[in-house]
Amino acid sequence: MAISKTRNTTFFFLGLFIFSLPVLFLIFFPLGKLMTAPSLTSLVQAIMEKDVQAALLRSLFTSLSAALISVVFGTPLAYLLARRSFTGKKLIEGLIDLPIMIPHPVIGIAILGLAARDTALGKLLEWMGIQIMGSYVGIISVLTFVGLPFFLNTAKAAFESVPIRLEQVSMTLGAGQLSTFFRVTLPLAWRGIVLGMVMCTARAISEFGAVIVVAYHPMLAPVLIYERFTAYGLKYSQPVAVWLIFISVLLFVAMRLLSRSARQW
Amino acid sequence: MLNIKGLSVKLPGFVLYDINLQVDTGEFFAIIGPTGSGKSLLLEAVMGLLPGNTISSTGQIFLKDREITHLPPHKRGIGILYQDVALFPHMTVEENIRYGIRYHRIDKQRVEELFSFLTDRFGIRHLLKRYPVRISGGERQRVALCRVLILNPKVLLLDEPLSALDPLFQQEIRQLLRQLHKELGITFVIVSHNFEEVMYLAKKGAVIQKGQIVQQGQIEEIFNRPASSSVARFVGATNVFKVHKKDGCTKVGAFPIILDDKAKYSSFTHISIRPERIVAGVDRLNDGLPENIFEGNVVEMSRQSFNVSLRLERSDGILFHAIWPEYLVRSLGIGLGGSVKFGFFKGDVGTFKE
Numbered sequence: 001m002a003i004s005k006t007r008n009t010t011f012f013f014l015g016l017f018i019f020s021l022p023v024l025f026l027i028f029f030p031l032g033k034l035m036t037a038p039s040l041t042s043l044v045q046a047i048m049e050k051d052v053q054a055a056l057l058r059s060l061f062t063s064l065s066a067a068l069i070s071v072v073f074g075t076p077l078a079y080l081l082a083r084r085s086f087t088g089k090k091l092i093e094g095l096i097d098l099p100i101m102i103p104h105p106v107i108g109i110a111i112l113g114l115a116a117r118d119t120a121l122g123k124l125l126e127w128m129g130i131q132i133m134g135s136y137v138g139i140i141s142v143l144t145f146v147g148l149p150f151f152l153n154t155a156k157a158a159f160e161s162v163p164i165r166l167e168q169v170s171m172t173l174g175a176g177q178l179s180t181f182f183r184v185t186l187p188l189a190w191r192g193i194v195l196g197m198v199m200c201t202a203r204a205i206s207e208f209g210a211v212i213v214v215a216y217h218p219m220l221a222p223v224l225i226y227e228r229f230t231a232y233g234l235k236y237s238q239p240v241a242v243w244l245i246f247i248s249v250l251l252f253v254a255m256r257l258l259s260r261s262a263r264q265w
Numbered sequence: 266m267l268n269i270k271g272l273s274v275k276l277p278g279f280v281l282y283d284i285n286l287q288v289d290t291g292e293f294f295a296i297i298g299p300t301g302s303g304k305s306l307l308l309e310a311v312m313g314l315l316p317g318n319t320i321s322s323t324g325q326i327f328l329k330d331r332e333i334t335h336l337p338p339h340k341r342g343i344g345i346l347y348q349d350v351a352l353f354p355h356m357t358v359e360e361n362i363r364y365g366i367r368y369h370r371i372d373k374q375r376v377e378e379l380f381s382f383l384t385d386r387f388g389i390r391h392l393l394k395r396y397p398v399r400i401s402g403g404e405r406q407r408v409a410l411c412r413v414l415i416l417n418p419k420v421l422l423l424d425e426p427l428s429a430l431d432p433l434f435q436q437e438i439r440q441l442l443r444q445l446h447k448e449l450g451i452t453f454v455i456v457s458h459n460f461e462e463v464m465y466l467a468k469k470g471a472v473i474q475k476g477q478i479v480q481q482g483q484i485e486e487i488f489n490r491p492a493s494s495s496v497a498r499f500v501g502a503t504n505v506f507k508v509h510k511k512d513g514c515t516k517v518g519a520f521p522i523i524l525d526d527k528a529k530y531s532s533f534t535h536i537s538i539r540p541e542r543i544v545a546g547v548d549r550l551n552d553g554l555p556e557n558i559f560e561g562n563v564v565e566m567s568r569q570s571f572n573v574s575l576r577l578e579r580s581d582g583i584l585f586h587a588i589w590p591e592y593l594v595r596s597l598g599i600g601l602g603g604s605v606k607f608g609f610f611k612g613d614v615g616t617f618k619e
Contacts, residue, residue: 173368
């Protein structure tokens with residue numbers, strides 16, 4: 001009896017694995033091909049180029065900035081959405097998810113439209129000497145726009161997973177709401193927030209459609225890859241793409257390890 | 266010490282209505298009621314932790330003559346111990362215990378003395394560096410108690426503190442609570458639906474049903490003299506009978522019932538008797554006979570742990586419920602279908618009007 005049960009379980013998981021193969025193939029085969037296509041020499045040559053180095057660093061800087069902005073301003077909103085019911089909450093949640101659904105060049109156009117010279121915001125930005133078109137401000141704005149939903153949804157789920165009872169107990173022990181948030185809620189939701197940051201960075205570092213509308217220059221790595229592909233062909237774009245993937249993987253692994261090392265309980 | 270006046274809380278689909286309670290200083294007070302009766306909501310209202318979907322709340326709560334109705338939870342001076350203990354999982358046992366100290370003006374030396382006393386008293390000194398996930402259920406309960414007691418609250422609310430523990434730990438924590446109540450003199454309010462626990466710990470209490478206090482007073486009185494048939498059903502006084510009064514005589518079915526003087530002159534329509542108060546084998550007793558003696562047939566018998574639950578049918582068709590120790594049933598030779606003489610003392614009869 002026990003043997004047949006074990007056999008059934010094995011067949012079940014084998015079945016699951018077989019059905020997963022097309023998906024795994026779809027993800028790993030093109031990426032594997034891409035990663036192994038460039039020679040070591042061409043990879044070394046690519047990373048020695050100043051344009052490549054600058055584009056990769058720019059991509060890292062802008063996407064991490066977008067993630068940081070999402071953490072600072074998105075965390076209070078994520079907590080609010082996780083803990084409170086209020087009129088219009090569903091509408092806000094729907095609006096938050098909107099950037100996931102709309103075509104990305106539209107996001108770039110929307111940001112540019114908002115900051116156009118004939119709008120109040122555009123006039124204010126001009127008066128402050130801030131430019132959207134072709135600037136870091138513009139790039140970070142669109143990256144935050146596209147990455148924020150990923151951060152908010154993950155952080156909200158992390159806050160929801162912290163039992164309200166723990167916050168109540170903290171308050172019965174004398175802590176105020178702010179103290180409770182920083183001593184109980186945040187440390188328990190921390191890993192979820194880091195995961196949200198990873199998701200946001202991942203989304204931002206891979207963004208192309210919205211960025212190219214707002215800023216061709218300063219050039220980010222995806223734009224550089226696109227430029228090399230259209231100007232010189234596949235062979236010249238592949239090494240930069242491999243470096244972007246490699247750096248992204250390193251970054252995400254480091255962030256994951258950081259969030260795990262904090263766990264002692 | 267704790268005085269609740271006209272407290273009403275309205276939630277979608279539930280109302281806690283006009284709660285009036287007075288808990289004296291140093292008392293061990295029990296709030297008992299079935300699941301969903303509003304016990305925990307009452308505690309939450311006292312703590313100032315009403316649920317987010319509360320529609321309205323009215324009434325007043327006083328602690329030592331100071332109104333605390335509108336104070337936030339952290340300023341009320343009341344501690345609470347939940348059944349799920351809710352230790353902070355990311356903090357060690359010691360960090361959990363010391364969590365609330367910084368929010369209270371307690372002398373540092375006094376805190377250290379209390380910390381040593383409580384951790385020794387609760388036998389948790391060796392656990393201080395461990396995380397809650399690494400200790401047992403009983404130990405967690407002791408840590409949670411220690412965490413709240415170190416703040417020296419005026420009132421400690423216990424929200425079904427033993428229900429999540431296995432029987433061995435239940436007994437341990439129950440004894441600890443009783444000893445602590447004696448030693449520290451803190452006012453305890455326990456919410457429970459466990460009668461054994463309530464009778465062991467509390468002297469006074471209140472019964473809450475469907476959001477309303479339906480009886481309050483001495484615990485003995487509540488269990489032996491319920492104020493309504495619903496309270497009787499809840500506290501397990503299963504023998505509830507409507508009485509007929511004629512020519513100064515109170516009858517249940519065809520037979521008269523002898524009542525004590527207090528009951529005799531009160532206005533009532535029903536009587537109740539606990540099944541444990543039904544006396545077995547009265548025909549074998551020489552003295553100390555109960556005032557009310559009947560004969561009936563055993564129509565139902567079932568085991569309840571080490572007791573036997575019996576239905577006894579009198580000749581007029583009235584059914585009595587008795588719970589007798591198994592050894593007694595065996596030694597008296599009581600069996601299904603057999604005849605048995607049973608009775609009850611007049612002092613064990615509760616009366617109420619309905």
